[in-house]
Amino acid sequence: MNWQAVSVATKNEAIETVADILLQVGAQGVQINDHDAISVTAYYPDDEQLGETITAIQKALKHLSDIGMSVAPATITVNGIQQKDWEDNWKAYYHAERVTRHFTVVPSWETYHPNQIDELPIIMDPKLAFGTGTHETTRLMIQALENVVRGGESMIDVGTGSGVLAVAAKQLGVAHVLATDIDEMSVNVAKENLRLNPVAQDVTVVASDLLADVVISPVDLIVANILADVIERLIPQTTTLLKPGGLFLVSGIYDNIALHIEDVLRANDYTIVQKSQMGEWHGYIAQLKEKN
């Protein structure tokens, strides 16, 4: 495996904070250079995730600056090359990636030549605000869809984000997809991404706080790849929008909260049909009980 050295220039009193950021996005350790120009360096695998990692570091640094914590100059260098043009250059780090045997996430600007003729493309323009569709939780959700879809279903995608799951579902033959996100801005980004995928032209996207503003007949499937604390609030909302015996596919659940989420599912008339884990991330396929 090859590694890339990612350094953040900062000031003495911010060293610990910057080190925390580099560790949180996946470094095994950091190297603190506190003489001359102060900087913190960490090493990350030189793979498809690197672009996302650097974007995450940049966002965290910007967040600190937004809330008034000075970490200046906060410039990022990768292998000694300053990333001042990161917002123009980050696309170089994103390439098509096969996430399962059948699904390949393809950046919208890339001409992708499939290795196997029956690969199903998911075309994404991973704006800085979103991931690339290749995170563990996304993989768990795409796998879950491949396990349960049989064609012709109705589905709600809660917190659709980039729309990656809505596209995957349509590729698999789900008939009707309603996707939600929290506000109009997120809805517009999702719509832009969906437009890149011919198969997903009939997906409806609406702004809704989880399922609060969704008023439709119960569906066969609800999918949600969102933060675990939001999932806890979401679960009771799903039971009236899912047909009896319908399936709830959920991920975004970190190790420390997984057992609690299982309890909440069971307390809301769900049976856990399958659980799956990649790294510290958990995904569930849960079935709502049949009508009594």
Added chain:
Amino acid sequence: MNWQAVSVATKNEAIETVADILLQVGAQGVQINDHDAISVTAYYPDDEQLGETITAIQKALKHLSDIGMSVAPATITVNGIQQKDWEDNWKAYYHAERVTRHFTVVPSWETYHPNQIDELPIIMDPKLAFGTGTHETTRLMIQALENVVRGGESMIDVGTGSGVLAVAAKQLGVAHVLATDIDEMSVNVAKENLRLNPVAQDVTVVASDLLADVVISPVDLIVANILADVIERLIPQTTTLLKPGGLFLVSGIYDNIALHIEDVLRANDYTIVQKSQMGEWHGYIAQLKEKN
């Protein structure tokens, strides 16, 4: 859900034993009729699994009789109809079943009309000695193959049984499959099943005690869906037949032994990439460490 009443006629002193059998194959409870003709009744879902359940009951009853425990008359009735011709009639209970979005297990005598044009058939003649290819552990293994195969791989299928995983792998684009089973009789049954699948004509099947008699260059993938106590013995054998960084897909692991198998995997230079669980059954995708 509809239910079928499966009753076993027996004698007083065997009631508990027969009840245990009915519970072990998945009944939630049993109903004991100990007046007039003594029998034990349990209710099972009227679905694709029913044929397999009845076969399992019949085999367990035969096993008891083989070891000298009298449970006579041990006749099985389903909804009041005696199954004395079970060996001729069991085929009526097996029908094509979609095990994932892409894979459908099709009995060899059935003309199957796919619901979606890109379904991948796995054609099986489920002899009484084997399952139908729809058991949880088989599903976990097929899912794992769909997660990791990218086309062109070399693979060993340890304890191939019906050959279901060898066929699935070939359908997904694995290039070279060597399948093993314990003795020549099992090898011949596997070969018969493989012959039903045009895509699997080039699969080689050899008799081997696990991998003891396999002498080939290291492969990209090893898959094994066998009993957990055998898996423990198998794991150390895999490491010399798998390329560095290669993947070992394994299931057949019941809840009570799963953590132990994880330890054995780690002790043999494997990293667990993904774990998955359906009911009480566990499956793993483990990666052999890269060369130092």
